[in-house]
Structures are given as C-alpha cells and as structure tokens.
Amino acid sequence: MNATRPTTRTAPARARRGFTITEGLICVTVLLVAVSAALPGFSAARENRRLEGAAAQLETDLQLTRSLAVAQNRTMRFEIGRDEHGTCYVVHSGSAGDCSCAPQGAVCRPGVVAHRHQHYGADTAVAVQANVGSMVFDPLKGTVTPTATIRVEGPRTSIRQVVNVMGRIRSCSPDGTVPGYKAC
Secondary structure (H helix, E strand, C coil), X not given: CCCCCCCCCCCCCCCCCCCCHHHHHHHHHHHHHHHHXXXXXXXXXXXXXXXXXXXXXXXXXXXXXXXXXXXXXXXXXXXXXXECCEEEEEEECCCCCCEECCCCCCEECCCCXXXXXXXXXXCCCCEEEECCCEEEECCCCCCEECCEEEEEECCCCEEEEEECCCCCEEEEECXXXXXXXXXX
C-alpha cells in the first residue's frame, strides 16, 4: 500500500525589495555631507576659471593690437580705463583719451575706430588695473611704448600680464595661488 501523504506547500519567502526610510535618510545625509565639503572648492575653481578666461582674453587682445598696427600700418592704442560702472580696455586707432569705456561699448571721438572693447562691470568678480593709462603699438617695428604691467584681479587673487617693449606678454600669479601660472 502506497499511502501518500498530503503535502503542504508553503509560499516561497518573499524577496525583500527597496530601502527602508532609515536607510534612505542615511544615504541622503552622507550625500549632503559630501556635497557641502566640495562646494567651497567649486567656488574657488569657478573664480580661478573666470580670472584665467579674462587674462587669456586680455593677452589675445594685446596681440590683436600689435597685429592690427602692423597689418594696417598705423599706430594702434591699447587704453585701460575705470569709471563708476567698472573697468575696461579699448583697442583703437586714436590718441590717448580719444575713447572711453561704457557698459554698452566704447565711446570714441569722431574719426577714431574702436577695434575691440572689453568691459568688466563693478558687480562682476573681475577687474583690470594697470600701471599705465594706455600703450601705443608702433606699426613699423611692432614695439610698444611704454611697457606695462596689467593686473586681472578677482576677489581673492590676481594674474599679472607683463608687456615688454617687443609687445610680448608674460603671465604670472603674484601670490602663486592660480594653478598653471608661475609665482611672481
């Protein structure tokens, strides 16, 4: 006699899925701590990138001024200004003081051509300062008079652009805190 025993089937154990609220809160807390530790570094990096971009643009515009003087066979001027709206520079074909800065663009006397203008508003984190008001680029030799040191300044650091008599530019960081620039 084959007696069969009644089998009782048990339901398979249900697989546990998802997270509990406690596990979710722990993950969020760890994520917030990591983000809050990284934020000050992002702020400094953003400031450095803005400063580096302004310094690179300044160097490019100085080279443009020299190139325009030679290509057009006429004296070109790189003029640096400051007013209540901020700081700026203008590349133009006139004499000292023939062009001034405005947030909307360069304002020049009649007959003077402004080739390039860059304005940094008082509310931005970048300013341009120099030890001269303007520099003249000679069309025959490509030289610049006078030589200058131009500072691109941010809230915490700056980059110096040193322009020699041949119109060549050397960049450095006065306090050595901008990565990629030698200390000066």
